[in-house]
Amino acid sequence: MGADPDSRFVEIYESTYEPILGYVLRRCPHPEDAADVVAETFTTAWRRIEELPEGDEARLWLYGVARRVLANHRRGERRHEQRTAALRERLAISPALTRPPEDEISQMGRAFRDLTDDDRELLSLVAWERLDHGQIARMLGVSRNAVRIRLYRARKRFARGLARAGIDHPRAVALEGSSL
Amino acid sequence: MNLADLAYVRDKDLAGEASVPEARALMQAIMSEGRDPVAAASTRPKGRRRLVVGLAALVTATAVAVGIGLVGGSVTSYANAAVSIEKTDEYFSVSITDPTADRRRFEEAFRAVGLNVTVKVIPVAPSDVGMLVGPIVPEGFKWHGSIGMQGITPCSSVFCAKVWMPADFPDRVVFGVGRPAKPGEPYADSSPVDPDGEEALTGYISHGETVADVRAELKRRGLKVGYRLFWKYHENGDGGFSWFDEAVPGSRVKADWTVASTRFHSSDTVDLYVRAGKDAGPTPSPHPGPQWYDLPD
Numbered sequence A: 001m002g003a004d005p006d007s008r009f010v011e012i013y014e015s016t017y018e019p020i021l022g023y024v025l026r027r028c029p030h031p032e033d034a035a036d037v038v039a040e041t042f043t044t045a046w047r048r049i050e051e052l053p054e055g056d057e058a059r060l061w062l063y064g065v066a067r068r069v070l071a072n073h074r075r076g077e078r079r080h081e082q083r084t085a086a087l088r089e090r091l092a093i094s095p096a097l098t099r100p101p102e103d104e105i106s107q108m109g110r111a112f113r114d115l116t117d118d119d120r121e122l123l124s125l126v127a128w129e130r131l132d133h134g135q136i137a138r139m140l141g142v143s144r145n146a147v148r149i150r151l152y153r154a155r156k157r158f159a160r161g162l163a164r165a166g167i168d169h170p171r172a173v174a175l176e177g178s179s180l
Numbered sequence B: 001m002n003l004a005d006l007a008y009v010r011d012k013d014l015a016g017e018a019s020v021p022e023a024r025a026l027m028q029a030i031m032s033e034g035r036d037p038v039a040a041a042s043t044r045p046k047g048r049r050r051l052v053v054g055l056a057a058l059v060t061a062t063a064v065a066v067g068i069g070l071v072g073g074s075v076t077s078y079a080n081a082a083v084s085i086e087k088t089d090e091y092f093s094v095s096i097t098d099p100t101a102d103r104r105r106f107e108e109a110f111r112a113v114g115l116n117v118t119v120k121v122i123p124v125a126p127s128d129v130g131m132l133v134g135p136i137v138p139e140g141f142k143w144h145g146s147i148g149m150q151g152i153t154p155c156s157s158v159f160c161a162k163v164w165m166p167a168d169f170p171d172r173v174v175f176g177v178g179r180p181a182k183p184g185e186p187y188a189d190s191s192p193v194d195p196d197g198e199e200a201l202t203g204y205i206s207h208g209e210t211v212a213d214v215r216a217e218l219k220r221r222g223l224k225v226g227y228r229l230f231w232k233y234h235e236n237g238d239g240g241f242s243w244f245d246e247a248v249p250g251s252r253v254k255a256d257w258t259v260a261s262t263r264f265h266s267s268d269t270v271d272l273y274v275r276a277g278k279d280a281g282p283t284p285s286p287h288p289g290p291q292w293y294d295l296p297d
Helices: A005-023 A030-047 A057-074 A082-093 A106-111 A117-127 A133-140 A143-162 B019-033 B105-112 B211-220
Strands: B064-066 B077-079 B084-085 B092-096 B116-126 B132-136 B149-152 B157-166 B174-180 B226-232 B241-248 B259-266 B269-275
Touching: A005 A030, A005 A057, A005 B019, A030 A057, A030 A082, A030 B019, A057 A133, A106 A117, A106 A143, A106 B132, A117 A133, A133 A143, A143 B077, A143 B116, B105 B116, B105 B132, B105 B174, B132 B149, B132 B157, B174 B269, B211 B226, B211 B259
Parallel strands: B116 B174, B226 B269
Antiparallel strands: B064 B077, B077 B084, B084 B092, B092 B157, B132 B174, B149 B157, B226 B241, B259 B269
């Protein structure tokens, strides 16, 4: 610790903005909506700067906040704020964020989308955020064992969904390094 | 195949984004705000003289009222098994703990802190259970100051929010508290549907698709279909356009019309909000049906 709140926030913002933006973008139906979710996430961090854990744990803490902000966002609490107008515009026109047309989305994508929110989030945290069981446990506030069991079940359900979708060899689908 | 390929953006694609002017401006905007209000949104009053005066007869054994309250006056915080409310200088901090409680438990808490409001416990989707909806001012807000509500996260209760309104506001104010809807029970509409695209289905964008395509997707997911037509009409006076929606039977909707939005009507039914096609006939007069906040308990 030791750093004043301003310096600490700047340091955390600079080191976590990109992973948090990525986390939110991957889960937001519209890229421009991500601006407000990111803004609210970091506003919470600013207001609770004394509570933020040190090092990379701050990123996990922020994933947890972003997850809750996104849940509220999906409940219809959409606020487009003046302070995010410029960022919204940037995200809306960014070529890197152009989504593929619907017909290009694979059968694997459809099976993944049909999972429950909880299953999809767990698998995403492994495949997209590259978190291990311990990190997921700290982010979600549950035990490592609970993560292990839930992940095992989520993988099974995903494998069944793939089989139903006609993908005969679900083991061909890698979950970022490890097969299903 | 790799699950990581489903992520349409990877962190490495965002390298350098933290230092673009838009991101820096957002950081500055956040830091220009005070750091205190949300962090202080505890349900326990702190550092304040704790004195229960004159209200013992007005609260039940399971409710706790704190503050300098005269008989008939208001307290600075109040908690019962359903909700706790704390008054700050600028707003009321509301934490809902039991969204299935009787509406009178919520109303007694609001009234204890000086807010004369009506509360209705309304059926909602599982993701909205516990959520505070409103404030609704059925007759329109025409008063000094402002009225509003903002959710607070993180939240250790079912739902946390800041609520503010002028203490002397004389008209009817209604809040809804979301309870789990029964299977098939219609959800209370808490906000108008956005004609520019509200999506009900996870991983499926209905906006811009034909009715036939969205209907096929719902069938694939084992969901029933309801229909609402979006009508566009001229506002009186200013020449602008407005929208309203009308529930219609499926026979009124053509398969090639375009879906604007989808919203869950109940646990097993999704309403398609469809742009009325050219052959839909003349735009009817807006005739809004009764809203949840108008219905008797």
